[in-house]
Amino acid sequence: MFDLRNELRGVVDICTNLKRQPQGAVIQFMGTRNGVGVSTCARALARIMAPRDKKPLWLMDLNFYENTQYRFFASRRAQGFYGAIGAARDAALGQQPFWRVHPALTRQDGRKAGDRYYLRMHQVGQHHLLVSHFRNDLLRPGQGVSLRPAKAYWQSLRHTAGLTIIDAPPLGRSKGGLVSALAADGVICVADPRDGLAGLHHLRACLEARGARCLGVVFNAPGRSAHTTTQVAAQ
Numbered sequence: 492m493f494d495l496r497n498e499l500r501g502v503v504d505i506c507t508n509l510k511r512q513p514q515g516a517v518i519q520f521m522g523t524r525n526g527v528g529v530s531t532c533a534r535a536l537a538r539i540m541a542p543r544d545k546k547p548l549w550l551m552d553l554n555f556y557e558n559t560q561y562r563f564f565a566s567r568r569a570q571g572f573y574g575a576i577g578a579a580r581d582a583a584l585g586q587q588p589f590w591r592v593h594p595a596l597t598r599q600d601g602r603k604a605g606d607r608y609y610l611r612m613h614q615v616g617q618h619h620l621l622v623s624h625f626r627n628d629l630l631r632p633g634q635g636v637s638l639r640p641a642k643a644y645w646q647s648l649r650h651t652a653g654l655t656i657i658d659a660p661p662l663g664r665s666k667g668g669l670v671s672a673l674a675a676d677g678v679i680c681v682a683d684p685r686d687g688l689a690g691l692h693h694l695r696a697c698l699e700a701r702g703a704r705c706l707g708v709v710f711n712a713p714g715r716s717a718h719t720t721t722q723v724a725a726q
Contacts, residue, residue, distance in 0.1 A: 499532065499535055499536055499539065499709070501707065502532075502536055502679055502707070502709065503536070503539055503540065505518070505677075505679070505706055505707065506518060506536070506540055506654060507543075509654075509676050509677075510544070510653060510654060512676075514649040514650060515546065515648070515649040515650065515651070515652050515653050515654060515655065516649070516653075516654050516655070516676050517645065517648070517649065517654075517655040517657065517674060517675040517676055518536075518654070518655070518656055518657070518675055518676060518677060518678075518679065518706070519656075519657035519659050519668070519671060519672050519675040519677070519678045519679070520532055520533040520536075520656070520657065520658055520659065520678070520679050520681055520709075521659040521660075521661065521668045521672065521678055521679075521680060521681065521694065521698075522661045522680070522681040522682070522694075523661060523680065523681070523682040523683070523686065523690035523691055523693075523694050524661050524663055524683075524686070524690060525661055525663065525664065526683075526713065527661075527681045527682060527683045527711055527713065528681060528709075528711040528713045529658060529659070529661075529681045530552075530554075530559045530560060530563075530658050531711075531713070532679075532681055532709055532711065533550065533560070533656050533657075533658040534550065534560060534563060534658075536656055537550040537620055537622075537656050538620070540654055540656075541618050541619045541620040542618070542619065544619060544653035544654065545619070545653070546619070546651075546652060546653030546654075547614075547619045547620070547621050547651070547652050547653065548619055548620050548621065548652060548653060548654045548655070548656065549612060549621050549623070549648065549651075549652040549654075549655040549656070550620060550621065550622045550623065550656050550658065551623045551655055551656065551657045551658065552622070552623050552625070552658045553638070553657060553658060553659050553660055553665075553667055553668065553671060554658065554660055555590070555625040555627060555636045556625075556627050556636075558623075558624055558625055558627070559658070560622050560623065560658060561576075561613065561622050561623065561624040564576060564613075564615050564622050570616075573615050573616045573618060573620075574615065574616020574617055574618070575616060576613045576614075576615065576622075577613050577614035577615070577616075578613070579611035579612070579613060579624070580611060580612045580613065580614070580621070581607070581611070581612075582607070582610045582611055582612045582623060583606075583607035583610070583644070584644065584647040584648060584651060585647070586641065586643045586644040586647050587606075587641055587643065587644060588606050588607050588610065588641060588644055589638055589639060589640070589641035589644050589645070589670075589671065589674070590606060590609065590610055590625075590636055590637075590638060590639075591606055591636070591637050591638070591639050592604075592606050592609055592630065592634055592635070592636055593634065593635055593636075593637065594633070594634065596631060596634075608626070608629070609625055609626045609627075609629060609630075609636075610623060610624070610625050610626070611623070611624050611626065612624070619653075621652075637667065638667040638670040638671055639670065640670060640673065640674075641674070642674075645674040657671050657675060659671055659672070661694075662693075662694065662697060669697060669698065669701045669703070672698055672701065672703035673701060673702055673703055675703070675704075676704070676706075677703075677704040677705065677706035678698055678703055678704065678705050678706060679706055679707055679708070679709055680694055680695060680698075680705060680707070680708045680709070681708070681709045681711050682694075682708060682709070682710055682711070683710070683711060683712055683713070684710045684711075684712060685712065691708060
């Protein structure tokens with residue numbers, strides 16, 4: 492349960508400025524590789540920002556097969572701190588969702604199973620924080636999940652949530668983060684300073700080639716001490 496308020500001060504300032512827009516803001520975290528602490532940073536920012544707005548904050552985890560964020564808040568220890576996980580809520584908002592399960596299952600009555608049933612949001616305790624949960628247990632052998640552009644969906648979400656934080660996988664695991672990055676106001680890249688800058692430059696080039704906006708970098712050194720060390724640098 493790291494307290495990263497000081498370390499993420501620069502990201503908090505970025506989000507505060509974005510939230511001055513008439514509609515809700517969307518920010519994405521994306522790492523140069525696995526293990527640089529993307530989920531930790533996204534979760535810490537969600538905990539910091541959620542009490543600052545009357546509208547809900549959505550923490551959207553794109554690691555559909557592991558549900559890292561949901562598993563954290565659903566753990567017995569986390570529920571002791573934040574309260575129980577609430578009942579499932581619709582995450583599709585009446586729009587075509589940004590996730591797609593393929594091939595679609597055909598029900599006994601001949602209808603195709605809709606994508607929207609696979610992803611749900613859950614309130615964390617009594618907080619304004621909602622965390623996503625992808626029902627990977629409903630997937631059948633041979634089915635996969637991908638992301639697609641969904642402008643209407645993200646527009647609807649901006650009217651629903653004051654801030655949405657996307658926890659995206661690195662490029663080495665999935666290219667989905669390049670799709671969701673276009674829906675965000677910007678991307679915070681996360682890198683381990685001990686890796687050098689080649690991976691960071693590659694990630695930024697890939698994002699900008701797709702038209703995404705890089706807002707800054709969190710230089711994060713997981714495991715260096717009891718607390719994660721971070722430093723935000725504007726790009």
